[in-house]
Amino acid sequence: MRDPRSVVKRAMISEKGSRMLEQGNAYVFEVAVDSNKVEIKKAVESIFNVNVLSVRTMVMYGKSKRLGRFVGRRSHWKKAIVKLKPGQTIELFEQV
Numbered sequence: 001m002r003d004p005r006s007v008v009k010r011a012m013i014s015e016k017g018s019r020m021l022e023q024g025n026a027y028v029f030e031v032a033v034d035s036n037k038v039e040i041k042k043a044v045e046s047i048f049n050v051n052v053l054s055v056r057t058m059v060m061y062g063k064s065k066r067l068g069r070f071v072g073r074r075s076h077w078k079k080a081i082v083k084l085k086p087g088q089t090i091e092l093f094e095q096v
Helices: 015-024 035-047
Strands: 006-009 027-029 052-060 065-066 072-075 079-086
Touching: 006 035, 015 027, 015 072, 027 035, 035 052
Parallel strands: none
Antiparallel strands: 006 027, 027 079, 052 079, 065 072
16 A cells, blocks of 8 residues: 555645535545545545545546647646545644
C-alpha cells in the first residue's frame, strides 16, 4: 500500500463542500489521479482516525487557457467525496 499522504493531497474547502458537510457529514479532498476508492478510504481512515462509509470520486479535466497567441492546458486532477459514519468529524474542517 502507498503512503496515505501521497494518496490524499489536500482538503478542499468551498461553499459546496461546507454545505455537504452540514447536510450529510461528507468531506471533499483532492487525491492522486491514479488512486482508487479503496486506497482513498484506507488513507483517510489512517490519517484522521475515522470510519468511512463511502467514497465517491470524479476526475476534473483541466481547462484550456491561452496567453496571447499561446495555448496551454491546466493539469487534470481527481476529487474525492468521503462520507463518514454518523457522529464522527474531522477537526481540520471544523476550525474553518
